[in-house]
Amino acid sequence: MDVQLALSAPQDPSRGYRLLAQPPACGERHLTVCIRTHSDTVTTLCLWGDPDVLPQPRTGSYYAKLETGAEELRTLSARLISRWQEFVAYQPSRQRGPLDVLPHTNLADLSGRSAVEVLAQVADLAEEGEYLLDELLAGEGRELAEVRRRLMDLLGRRDLRIRFDSDLELPWPLLAVGAGHTAGIPGEETPADPFATFLGHRHEIEALSGVYPTAYWYESTRTRPASSAWTDEELTGTLRAGEVIKLLGDHSELMERFHGSELLATLHQPVVDHDLMYFYCHGEYVRQGDRTWQALRLSDPVPIDASIVDRYRKRHTEANAREGTLCLFHPMVLLNVCFAGAPATAGYAGIAAALVEHGALGVLAPSIAMPQVFGAEFALRFLTFYMIEGLPAGxxxxEAVRWFAKEYRNPLALTYGLVCGMDSRLPAYQEGPTCS
Known part of the structure; x- marks a missing residue:
């Protein structure tokens, strides 16, 4: 006679995760733009994607050698970021009240500002973004002309899912199409809505930076996600900062920490059981001789940079790749940290790339020195879409970019770039497996 035994597992060695036999399903990438810098003088571009979006030619592929050098493109990229930094530091020539003191730094909502003034500045930024894209694709070669035509047609569309797999770290959401080259030209009209010309307003975009060298995938079996907030205590009083923490606490199991030493202790552990890691602290460029790299600091003076992340996680990442051991580190990371998403310089990897290399599903970070007020507003809006409405990160x-453009008339959301993670979403809201 069969007897049904009541069984229970007193321990959970997988810590709420199960191993998948095959990679989880991802949403399709309509377009992949692959750029390789073989040297400062040889850079190639290749396109592929959904056949319904980009039919492949009968012979060969969409491949061309770029005629603009990599170093020149890096310089133009830095110049574009500097123009956005000038937008942040804008000071009206006439101050009629306290709200006129550095309005783009101290206000997140610019809808009450002069529409002509704001739109003119946004249109100028769109011009700069279109100029960088034009220079990237400039040239007379037959293959380059065909690749340029195909790519520009696709970028001019809306609502594509695009991956930029590029050795050139460019601020892709800040590039633009259809800006019209009219900003500042007497007698010429600017586009009706310059916000809509930016790639980051038109499409879901992710950049690919680094890989997770393992053949293993994990899926969460928990019903409530786990999160951590890493905050500089000096910033806890910033407008909306408390609401961000409350949102995290209401919709996840939240661990809140304030010191870099605590972050290092966490990175040292084989299992970092966080589905979401949120950082709200200061970032900086550190210089030594002719070398420059990115670092973030919490409440203590301990600097956290890409090399430290690599040093603390490398042995766990390698063990996972080699043995399939449970060395989990695959959160979605929101780095609300100045410069954390800017292109790395002088041969040093950026923080975002290091986190992705060691397993993070994706990293969202700004490419400029972000005003504290807007940073908190953006985090609140993004996390509302991501945690409450259950949207994938991309x-x-x-949606956050479009919301700020429509409601606040503020373009700064465009400076947040996503490194991998377009499909990442929280377990409690997911309709299917997640992927990086």
Missing amino acids: RAVL
Whole structure:
């Protein structure tokens, strides 16, 4: 006679995760733009994607050698970021009240500012973004002309899912199409809505930076996600900062920490059981001789940079790749940290790339020195889409960009770039497996 035994597992060695036999399903990438810098004088570009979006030619592929050098493109990229930094530091020539003191730094909502003034500045930024894209694709070669035509047609569309797999770290959401080259030209009209010309307003975009060298995938079996907030105590009083923490606490199991030493202790552990890691602290460029790299600091003076992340996680990442051991580190990371998403310089990897290399599903970070007020507002809006409405990260970023453009008339959401993670979403809201 069969007897049904009541069984229970007193321990959970997988810590709420199960191993998948095959990679989880991802949403399709309509377009992949692959750029390789073989040297400062040889850079190639290749396109592929959904056949319904980009039919492949009968022979060969969409491949061309770029005629603009990599170093020149890096310089133009730095110049574009500097123009956005000038937008942040804008000071009206006439101050009629306290709200006129550095309005783009101290106000997140610019809808009450002069529409002509704001739109003119946004249109100028769009011009700069279109100029960088034009220079990237400039040239007379037959293959380059065909690749340029195909790519520009696709970028001019809306609502594509695009991956930029590029050795050149460019601020892709800040590039633009259809800006019209009219900003500042007497007698010429600017586009009706310059916000809509930016790639980050048109499409879901992710950049690919680094890989997780393992053949193993994990899926969460928990019903409530785990999160951690890493905050500089000096910033806890910033407007909306408390609401961000409350949102995290209401919709996840939250661990809140304030010191870099605590972050290092966490990175030292084989299992970092966080589905979401949120950082709200200061970032900086550190210089030594002719070398420059990115670092973030919490409440203590301990600097956290890409090399430290690599040093603390490398042995766990390698063990996972080699043995399939449970060395989990695959959160979605929101780095609300100045410069954390800017292109790395002088041969040093950026923080975002290091986190992705060691397993993070994706990293969302700004490419400029972000005003504290707007940073908190953006985090609240993005996390609302991501945690409450359950949107995948790529869609949540796009919706946040469009929300700030429509409601606040503020373009700064465009400076947040997503490194991998377009499909990442929280377990409690997911309709299917997640992927990086």
